[in-house]
Amino acid sequence: MSLNAEQRAAVRYLDGPLLVLAGAGSGKTRVITAKIAHLLQSGYQARQVAAITFTNKAAREMRDRVGKLVSGEAAQALTICTFHALGLKILRAEAGAAGLRAGFSILDPDDAEAIFAELLVTTERARIRAAQAQVSLWKNALLGPDEALAKAASEEQVLSARAYRSYEDTLRAYQAVDFDDLIRLPAELLLRHAGAQERWRSRLAYLLVDEYQDTNLTQYQLLRLLTQPLARFTVVGDDDQAIYAWRGASAENLARLTQDHPELKVIKLEQNYRSSLRILRSANALNSHNPKVFEKALWSELGLGDRITVLASADDEAEAERIALALLAHKFEHRGRFGDYAILYRGNHQARVLETALRAHNVPYAISGGSSFFDRAEIKALLDTPDPRTRLGTRDRAMLHLTYAGGLRVSELVTLQLGDFPDRSLSTMHIMGKGRRERVLPLWKETQIALRAWLAIRPQVEVTEIFLNANGQPMTRDGFAFRLAEHVKTAATKQPSILGKRVTPHVLRHSCAMHTLAATGDIRKVALWLGHASIQSTETYLRADPEEKLQILAAHGAPAIKPGRFKPPSDALITMLTDVRRRA
Template sequence: MLSKLNQVQREAATYLDGPLLVLAGAGSGKTRVITHKIAYLLEERGYLARNIAAITFTNKAANEMRERVGTLLQGKNTKGLMVSTFHSLGMNILRAEANLLGYKKQFSIFDSSDTWKIFSELTNSGDKQEIRELQTQISNWKSSFITPDLAMENADNDETKIHARIYTRYQETLRAYQAVDFDDLIHLPVVLFKQHSEALLRWQMKIHYLLIDEYQDTNDCQYQLTKLLAGERAAFTAVGDDDQAIYAWRGASIENLHNLRNDHSNLRVIKLEQNYRSSQRILKVANHLINHNTKVFEKKLWSDHGIGDTIRVYAARDDENEAESVVMKLMAHKFEHRTKYADYAILYRSNHLSRAFEEQLRAQHVPYTVSGGTSFFDRAEIKDIISYLRLIVNSDDDPAFIRAITTPKRGIGNA
């Protein structure tokens, strides 16, 4: 089962003598380590599937992890294995323990569009920038485990005081609707475990081994949640890379990697430094750039994939010139090497940058698809249907009631 792992990966997958931090550089096989460790716990160490939890940040990553474990175990019983996002785990905890926090099990979960409407009403404003800043501020407060009272106490200017007052009213509104937002799915389990030791003990007895992916992206609240779940036993493996920490803008703290050492004196650190994805030239350039970063842990990626092609940097005059140059180079390369259009990909930083590339691709009759787009659950018709379902399970959900009663249009609106 572990034969396909290199020596360092195998060491990380089998280490169970205490808390473990796996420093996994880009392309070093971190998901392989996590999935093989789950299989190792089940097959070799006698753990039950229902007593293992693996936490990651996206549904896509969770699904991939679940599929890989299934492939490794070849159809053996993995019923009860918890492979989920932080938010999904938090939701399961709250559903099971809702009564301890004064919620009913069928509480609603408000997305950003639901909370946008609440903030719009509380501020009596339609200013998108103002509401977006308010949403971000309150989200950051929750991620940092700052209550409305503490936010007000720490407010050092009039704007922050206004936001803190709205924060208080926002929480009261959510409670009246028997609803939580996405930040509450992580914030409230921490509140629960700190206030109700019996609930914490139940979940510590339930989760005997904890694996956490992308640890460098955790915020203060997520750090506290995993620390509470691991308890004094500290049977966990955290996988992360300080050089891939890119979410500080939404509350992620790279210090959480450093804090592991402060909280666990017996922490073992294993570094995955062999890259299976890139050529030596790419890694040399990446290492040179990354050396300018503030380091929590030192490591250096290497590869046996050969030197690789020369890296070219092109400074274009403007967006149109950049797009034209990229498409011309793509077409020339395709002609020279007799490849297929499906062999190429164009990466750009933000969705709005696709326009110039799409225009050039269309002009040259190059077939293409754009990856991403509007989420299925963000479509208006899907939100309409879900509003009826939310109202069925939670009669206190006023935003769902308003959407249901006004869609399709029935002549009902503001007086």
């Protein structure tokens, strides 16, 4: 692997705590992956090395890149995960010491919202979410309910602090934790339980942390407790890229490093491999106004680059029109392809006016990161991918069928209980949805077959969740996302168009919604099927591309498990939907 001098120094430094101050585009992921390989070459055991990221996607990409540098066995033994996944691993192993039963549940944010609604005795969503956010900030600052109440500076904060106490009592009664607890509870456990702390220090002999500037106080404490007193860690961060203060992240953690570790080594990665000098000089000028612990100045060997132009428009529609015309003019002048152009915007709410302008000028486009869905052929390829001859394949086929057929949120899928199918024929499914809204849906015969096959071989364990992971524990959201991604890769060999789409578990829900809308033409039926509380939540599907809707309408039908064909159940709702489609 080719590294510059600073990158090599960061990779090879093992004599104490290290901060790699990595500017944007400076090759920080290359440094982390190369350092993992160097640690293994230097005598560290793969099972004792952990790399912590902030997203599951980043963790998967890092594992893929490390897999090209070390043996397959070593790559599998490494811990490469998010802070939350590491915290969950600690809690599962130390459940008793943390005051939890081994099979404790992880509370979905939607369920947490419903609990806060009950505690605050209100249905005002803004107020509920404000209280949730405030409690989350307190947890991330390691403040308990009593401390939060003492620090409350307004009437709303007082009410939130009181709800915090009741919320914690409810979690304990349910033997559940929320996402913030996945980091807070392990930190508190290691602080008060010397035995657990020693066990995990010996298990994780060296830690690497990506995007360190986005850590909050709880994450910093967890890192400190796992690495003291030897301080064998490398953190990679950049205070100029700190954007998550609103959710508790603190760039002050950079300063805490220098205070807690006077021997801290700092290596700056300032060479940028992504941008031209003009862009970097402008970024340096803007960043010079930011308060910071360490100074740095990005530079590049990619040349001066084009001049940066700032244009003002009368309103968003005028801006979108200007963008569309400028794109067409540039394409004509340089004989380019539409695929050569990209439009960046700050928030998804800005996409619609841009789409309108592009369509008006017949500019083809694809939204990256927005709502996506599979067409009929892609759904069939995906549902046919899991191997029914294996236990995991049988389970995955049932999960995919249920998610698509019911338009399930992933939180609804992983919390499905054995008692949610009231009759032996499995013809209907009871769902406890967002905000504790209930709905009962009929199931296609093929979905019943897939589910029945899984239940026949499901391990007989104490947990009541239908879908279990390989260890006999309840399937998690991340676990389902991982399995879906694996099956998408396989399905793409038969249906290459899948590769061009952003795939998340929610895509199956979107697909169900779009296919139902295309078949019925009635947005109310989509809302009924998905369990939306308000029709406004469903109207997003009306804005999907009309041509794609027509393609779906032509191909729409029930997914089949080969060699069978779909026969709709006799439920009144399904009969109504079928009649509407036939009339269309």
